[in-house]
Amino acid sequence: CSHDFLDIYPETTLNEGNFYQSEEQFIILANGCYIPLRDFEKNTHWVISELISDNTSFQYNNRTGEAVRGVIDQFIITAENRAYADFWNLSYNGINRCNKLLLEIERPEVKWSDIGYKHRSSGEALFLRALYYFNLVRQYGGVPLVLKPISADEALQMDRSEETEVYNSIVSDLNAAITEFESASNLNENGRANLYSSYALLGKVYLTLKDYSKAEAALKKVMDSNKYALLANYADLFNPGSKDYKETIFSVQYSEINRELSNRFIFMFAPWTSAGSITMRPAINMTSAGWNMPTTDLRNAFEEGDLRKGVSIKIWNGPDWDGVVRDIAYTGKYQRPISAPDDRTGDNVPVLRYSDVLLMYAEALNEQGRTGEALAYVQQVRNRAGLTAPLSGYDQASLANLIAKERQVEFCFENQRWYDLKRTGKAVEVMTAHGQREKAEKDFLFSSAYQIAPYKLLAPLPAEQILINGLEQNPGY
Amino acid sequence: AQKIDEVYVRVNFSEEKLVKVLQEVERQTEFHFTIQENEEYLSKKISINQANISVEELLKEIGKQVGLNFQQVNRNISMWDPAKESEIEDEPDGQGAMDIVGVIRDANGMPVPGVTVIVEGSTVGTVSDIDGKYAIAAEPGDQLIFSFIGYKSQRVGVGNQSEINVVLLEDEQALEEIVVVGYGTQKKEDVTGSIASVNEKTVKDLPVSSVDQKMIGQVAGVQIQQVSGAPGAGTSVKIRGSGSLGAGNEPLYVVDGMPYSAGMNQSLNPLVFIDPNNIESITILKDASSTAIYGSRGANGVIMITTKKGSYNTTNITFSAMAGVQKVPEKGRPNMLNQREFAQFQRDRIDIEVELREKREATLEDYPLEYRDLDALSGDGTDWYDLVLRNAPIQDYNFNLQKGTDDTRINFSLGYFNQQGVVKETGLERLSSKIGIESNLNDKIKLGASIQPTFISQNRANTNLNREDVLGVSIWANPISTPYDENGNLKPYVVAPQSKYHSAWSFANPLFVLQEMTSEQNSFQNLGLAFVEWSILPNLRFNSSLNTILEASKFFEYIPSTIGGSNRPPTSGTGRSRNNRFNSFDWLIENTLNYDLTKGDHTFNAMLGYTAQKYTANSINLSASPYQNDLITTINAAQAIDAWGEGVEKWSMISYLGRLNYSFKQRYLFTATFRSDGSSRFGSDNRFAMFPSVAGAWRISEEDFFGADSWVDNLKLRVSYGKSGNNNIGNYAHLANISAGSYIFNNTQVNGFSVGLSNPGLTWEESNQIDVGVDFDFLKNRAFLVVDLFVRKSENMLLQDVIPAITGFNTQTINQGSVQNKGIEIALGGTPIAGDFNWTINGNIAFNRNEILSLNDNTVRILAGNNDGNPTHVSVVGKPIGQFFGFVLEGIYTEEYLSQPGVVNSPQVYEGNVKYKDVNGDGIINDVLDYTIIGNPHPDFIFGLTNNFSYKNLDLGIIINGQYGGQVMNGLRQTTDNLQGFFNVDQDWENRWRSRDEPGDGIHSGVPKVRPSWGHRVSTLWVEDASYLRIGNLTLGYTIPESLVKKLKVVKSSRLYFTVQNLAMFTQYKGANPEGQAANQNNTLVPGFDMTSYPLSRTMSMGINLSF
Incomplete structure (x- = not known):
């Protein structure tokens, strides 16, 4: 009989068989690497990086039961909380997409009309992998370091890597991304990761590692590129009708066009x-x-x-x-829909902004004892905010405090606060004070709210992954 | 089955050999003559010319001409030469003998001519005359034996009687003697596998919509669970337990030869498309030797359904009507706090909140007005559950016409079925029809075709889902609020009494939701069949057929803006709609070749076949919202289509199959089958799968060492082994798909894809089964016993394996792991009393033990189900599939316990709070980590018992079925055992802990003082015994005597009956249905999870069956 009769392929989706052929297909795969990032920024990331901090809270609702988010605001942090599981799952989903692209892109049969696209796509995957890991390591500490597609069996053999190993990998990915992007400089598109988003992220990683001189060097590259500048009007950063790519170096992209692309x-x-x-x-x-x-x-x-x-x-x-x-x-940073009749909104979520680069640069200088040099960069950011009085009389400690405060107000609702608190070692102190004030202000909080303990600075690994993957839980949970 | 006196033939022979005559009768009818080759009487010459003669008359005429006796057993007619068989002496010896006379009648009082009357142990015999009269000489110590084809033999002691009148009863055993098997029929005595038939007569008048509901309790080892009582809702059918983890456990249905892979659809039962009135026979193939012929689809057993075809040379018109009313029994309705108790409960909750927030005792002013005067709150308050239910009518009409000439028969039926639901605004309507024609073109070629179009319209309500569905809300809705406003209008939204400290949930009025929401499914299905049968030689037959199923359906749901949700008042301009359009076409071509050969003691039957099948389905779904108003609900009135999709599903299959039956001396039987399935669903590396089987049987009772006088009539030992498969692995699962997605850069939307996991080796599940069985008929066929032992081992399980998320995926589909089912099935029955008063009883019981032998190497357990994001079920090696998983409830924390040293200090540990067991002993109570197995949904055994009594024209049937052991988890307890104060709770919570002085029953904790609260986690409290015994049906019938009928002239026979379906249910389970199953939970991995079940109703109906 004819075996063609039995050859049936899905008509509504593609399959892997003959996929890895052309440049276009790899560009599409690279685009796919951004998707998990978009999805967790939409629902989860703000919960565990902004709501958890002293910046934001929630309006009490006596009509609904407990929610995943309310407990996190009140610093009741447990391994069962879906937010941590969702963040973990989506992050590794993104990492796997990057890994798969980086593996398959080396196939010799792929035809490139412009080899720059190969570099750009590789650079994007490397940048995004670094960003996924950077978020993971800041949340959970050392996590399993997966750098190629792995099977379930291989996954079960893996343990958590040391935090330093994860950071080493992030630095190495960003350096590799920089190399790739340098060969694709003519292929920039607004919204994509590029050479300078890689430098800016590298700067942030070094700052987190307290390697201030390297942070300074990386951030300097962004400043020297003259491609980015502060917008005159701070409000223009948050206008979904005219998205900013002048001050915003890298942001997660949304659109009102359809449900998948939008946030709410x-x-x-x-x-x-x-x-x-x-x-x-x-x-x-x-x-x-x-x-x-x-x-x-x-x-x-x-x-x-x-x-x-x-x-x-x-x-x-x-x-x-x-x-x-x-x-x-x-x-006020997120706007109502411009034209969608329903709840689709298209505000981008900034990840790296030029004001961030300036404040990080200032911090790197200040931490190296170059307080005077640093003042000018803080001043730039303050000037735009209308705080034009010249800064003077700062020593290293008081400038560090000023930078911390500037960061808090400059980047509120941008998912930086929790990481900044942890990075600067202020988390316990700030959250303790915050908790006391919240408890005094709100009588509806859970009785177990705001029990601040240092172990809670590291997020719990999702309970289900402890079970499935046999990973070691962070202490305290 | 047809009777020889009802089937007419046209014959014109002059001096023709008998064998030719018999062949002509075979051609014109469905009868089959058992012809012993080389018998000399076959060559005797017959002359007869009759345009229209009944087979009975013809055979009598033949008997006259050549001196033969005939005996009919169902479709088989055997013959013998009485002169040769036994030399009956015509003359009694006369000594001491006296003349006995009498009349022989049937159960309807009609005289039966032609009955053989023999004095046992002698050669004396006679035959009754046309008036059923006989006369015979016998001695007082003699026994008379009365026997006639199709009737049970009777033995009567003579004693000092001189007149012996006898009522002969139809032999139902004999009517079952031909069974439908895969790709053919077989004499029951030749069957080597484990096959059971449903006695159509017993279940004929059950007032239900589909045939599976009729089969409940009828067949050993077939578990049919009515998971929902909604009109047209699907059942869960499992033959010999759950053999699959991921590919479904539903059997394969074969309707008139067309494999009808139904799967379970809880919303609309695929079997509803077949009008049960059109069904002639149902056979269930259980062991692998009988299912292996269906290859990769046979692993879960096969249910063969044959529809009526009519007969030649006769006209038969039947009409049946049934009408009744359905009502939900009181037992199983929720028992919640009454309004006073509820108000007290809410006050308790507010007391705690006031104390917590304002550090003071609550005063009356803190309570909402409605709760302040407890004494004014007398009575139960609003019973929302009661309000959404109603007594609903059910009716069923069927008209059937069968007309046959000597070479053609047609059959036409028209049916109308209407079942309104006991939940308001639900219901099902079915219009069904069949038209079939069969014609013998000449001696050798027969053609036939039929179509069976069916139209179904179903109105649905959301049930069996979650606490937000109408039944969920009607259970937890507070009893203080009322459904109607002051003007008597339905409130769309019911605001619970409000307090700034705490308020119970407000909710959309379930009565209003039922009234205003549209959810309707319209489906059309046609089964088409065309075939040609070519008798190449008398014993070589070729059959070619084309079966088709065409289906088209449309689902439309509209939720108007007036419908809100829990704590979500309706907002105008929020209407939303959902549309699904579906059409499918399934065709099957089958070619089979049959060869029969009898040589001496050897009988062979061989069958070879080739089949090709292809299924194509296309679906489009659209969700649209918001609608500015609810006046127009078509999509064009919506402001946007917010989700849409198109699905294309296809599969194809090519199969080669064969069977060889061999018997030696009718004593030693052997069957071997094979099927090779090539399927588009399998990866190209292992595209063809081979499914062989062998079986043997020994009819011990045919051995010489069994004397003719033995009390054993039939004893057969069967042994079979076979392999079959389960190919429900999804149409494209072996291909790694590229999932589409998109992203946007600035304002440019781009495709963004990702690569899924591929499963190049993905293949069918495989099931190996050994069956040992005994068929035992004894006491002159008055009793029977069938015992089967089986071991069924299913391998290559299709698993949704949960894999570490660091792979980038959370699950992966694999073929691994194995499950074993082993068990015993016993069917025992008989006719303890025969005569004017007749009693037959059929019982069956089946024990099945399910065990997971292995899972994926890496997976220690499969967690499934969902309660607040946590699993409710676990499947582990060494245990049956889908064990309940949760906390062990230890009671409540007491002062005494808390005063012990070393008690864990956590916010949840306080007096009066719920105390769960610290299973892993780490001192902390954690979800999942401290869960353990807390129950088993699989019953120890299931049973069915059917009793039929008749006295003269009255008959009474009782069907009982049930299960023993096994548990059920009531998922709504997350709500009804939830003391947070949002919902009404079960009456049991009146025994809650209230204070140190009023500690309650020690099981039910107090209103939680700490949030988030613990009290509504899956625990042992939720698990209840699911044993039940149900009087499934009681039918009382009256057949109008033939004498009366004859006067009416038009009517041939007429029967009136009264029937009660689901008469009573005895169970410890408090919920609506111990077999209930949430519609959104996997039936295999999350079994026994009852959630807001649509209740099963008790149906009382009257019916009439007329035959013209």
Whole structure:
């Protein structure tokens, strides 16, 4: 009989068989490497990097039960919390996409019309792999270091790597990315990782490692490129109608076009009691909104006259959860949809901005004892915020404090605060004070809220992965 | 089965050999003559010319001409030469003998002519005349034996009687003697495998929509669970346990030769498309020697369904009507706190909150108005569950016309079935029809074709899902609120009493949801069949057929903006719709060649076949929202289509198959089969799979050492071994797919793909089964016993293996692991009392032990199910599939316990709170890590018992079925045992811990003082005994006497009956249905998970069957 009769292939999807042929296919695979990043930034990352910190909290909702997110805000951190599992799963999903691309792209049969695309795609995969690991290592400490596609059997043989090994790999990936991007300099596209996002991230990694001179060198590359600058108007950074690629070096990309490409930040971050009056989409249910709302701590962190405050924090006057009309603060960095009739929004999430580079650079200089040199870069950032009074009289410690405060207000709602607190060793101190104030302010918190302990600075590995993968849990959980 | 007096033939022979005449009768009818070769009477000459003669008359005429006796057993007619068989002396010896006379009648009181009457142990015999009268000489000590084809023999002692009247009863045993097997039929006595038939007569009048519901309790080892009581809802059918982890456990259905791979569809049972009134026979193939002929689809057993075809030379018109009413029994309805108890519970909750927040005792003013005056709250309050239910009508009409001429028969039926649901606004309507024609073109070629179009319209409600579905809400909704406003209008949304400290959940009024929400499925299906049969030689037959199934369906759901959700008031302009359009076409071409040969003591039958099948399905689904208003609900009124997709599913299969039956002296039987399946679902490396089987049987009772007088009528020992497969592995699972996605850079949308895991070696599951069985008929066929022992080992399990996330994936489909089912099935029955009053009883019991022998090398367990993000079931090696998994409830923390040294200090450890066992002993109670196996959903045994009584024209049937052992988990307990104060809770919580002085029953903890609370985790509390005994059906029937019928002239026979389906259920389980199963949970890995089950109703109905 004819065996053609039995050869049936899916018509709605492609399959691997004859896939790795052309340049276009690898560009598509490289695009795919960004997707898990987009998906966890949308739902999870802000929970474990911003909500967990002293910057944001949530509007109490006496009508719903406990949620995954509320406990994290209150520093009740457990290995069963879905946020940690989702973040873990999506991160490694992204890493595997990068690994797969880096493996298959070396196939000799692939035809490249411009070899630059091969370098660019490799560079993107290396950059993204570094970013995935950088997030992982900052959350969980040492994690299994997977640098090629592995089978389930191989995965079971793997243990957690030392934190330093993970960092070494991140540095090495970023250096490799830099090399690749240098051969693809004519193929830049807004939104893609590039040479300078690699340098900026490298700078941040070195800063985290407290290798200040290397951080300084990497960040200097970005500054010397003259490709990036501060926008005159801070609010322009958060306009989904005209996305910024001048100050924003790397951001996670969203669009209102369709559900997959969109986020729904304002529908999660506006007060749930505001119904449609902030989102202007009365048809969209807001019952489970009210997250990532600025705390008193954050609001107090802004100096008098700081133009960023009005951009970052907006006030809505309306009924609170208990029906009492109050001024309720919510984030101003994420906007309602421009044209989507429903809850699709397209705000990008900045990961690396030029002001970040400046403040990191200042921090690297200050930590090396070059406080005076550093002042100018902090000043640049403050000037744009309308805080133009010249900085003077700072010693190393007080400038470090100023930089920390600048970072808190400059990057609020941008998922930096928790990492900054940990990096600068202030997490326990700041969170203890924050917890006390929160407990004093809110009588509805869980009785186990804000039990600050150093072990909680490292996130728990997801309980299911302890079971499935046999990995060692972080102490304390 | 046909009767020889009802089937007419046209004959015109002059001086023709008998064998030719018999062959002509075979050609015109379904009868088959058992012809011993080389018998001299076969060459005797017959002359007869009749345009229309019944087979009975014809055979009598032949008997006259050549002196032969005939005996019919179902379709088989055997013959013998009485002169040769036994030389009956015509003249009694006369000594001491007296003349006995009498009349022989059937159960309907009609005289039976032609009955053989013999004095036992002698050669004296006679035959009853046309009026059923006989006369015979016998002595007082003699026994008379009355026998006639199709009737049970009777033995009567003469004593001092001179008149002996006898009522002969139909021999139902004999009617079953031909069974449908894969690709053919077989005489039951020749069957070597484990095959069971459903007695159509017993289940004929059951008021149900599909044939699987009729089979409940009828066949040993077939577990049919009614997982939902919704009209048209699917059942879970398992033959000999669960043999698969990932590829489904439903059997293969074969309808008129067409494999109908149903799978389980809880929303709409695929078998509803077949009107049970059109079904002639149901056979269940259980062991591998009978299922291996279905190869890669046979592993879960095969259910063969044959529809009615009509007969030649006769016209038969039947009409049946049934109408009844369904009602949900009181037993199994939820028993929740009444309104006073609920108010007290809410006050307790508010007390804690006030104390916690404001460090003071609560006062009356802290409570919502509705809770303040407890004494005013008398009575149960609103019983929401009761409100969503109703008494619902059910009706079924069927018209069947069969007309045959001597070479052609046609068959036409029309059926209408309408079942309204006991949950308001649900229901099913079916319009079914069949038209079939068969014609003998000439001696050698027969053609036939049929179509069976069926249209189904089903209105659904969301049930068996979660606490948000209508039944979920109606169980937990607070009893203080009411469904109607002051003006008597339904409230769309019910706001629970509000307090700033704590409020119970507000909810969408389930009555309003049922009324306003649209969820309807319209389906059309047609089974088409065309065949040609060519008798190349008298014993060589070629058959070629084309079977098709065409299906088209449309599902439409509209949720208007007036429907809110829990704590989500409706918002105007939020209407949303869902549309699914589906069509499929499945065709099968089969070519088989059959060869029969009898040589002396050797009988051979061989069959070879080639089949090709292809299935194509196309579906489109669209979700649209929001709708600005609810006036127009078609998609064009929606502002956007927010999700859409198209699915194309195809598979194809090429098979070669064969079977050889061999018997020696009708005593030693041997069967071998093979099938080779090539499937598009298998990777190209192992595209063809081979499924062989062998079986042998020894009819011990035919051996010479069994005297003719033995009380044993039939004793057969069967042994079989075979291999079959399960190919439900998904159509494209072996290919690594590239998952599509997209990303955006600035404003440019781009494709972003990722590569999935490939499974180049992915293949079918394989099942090896050994069966040893005994068929035993004894006491003159008054009793029977069938015992089967089997071991079924399934390998190459299709597993959704959970793999470490660091691979980039969370699950992977693999073929690994094995599961064993071994068990005993016993069917025992008989006719303890025969005569005017007749009692037959059929019982069956099946013990099955399921055990996972191995899983993936790396996987110690498979976790499945979902409760608050945690698993509810675990499958581990050494245990049956899908054990319940959760905390062991140890009771509550007491003062005494807490005063011990070394008690863990955690926020959850406080007096009155729930105490779970620290299984891993680490001092901390963790979800999952401290879970353990807390129950087993698999019953120890299942049983069925059917009793039929008849007295004269009255008959009474009772069907009982049940299971013993096994447990069920009520998933809604996450809500109804949840003391957080959001929901109403089970009445048991009246015994909760309230204070040190009122500690309750020590099991039910207090209202939680710490959030997040623990009290609603899966625990031993949720697991209940699922044993049950159900009186599944009771039918009382009355057949109008033929004497009366004859006066009516038009009607040939008429029967009236009254039936109660699901009469009573005896069980410890508190929920609606111990067999309930959440629709969104995997039936194999998450078995026994009852969630807001659509209740099974008790149906009382009346019916009439008329034959014209």
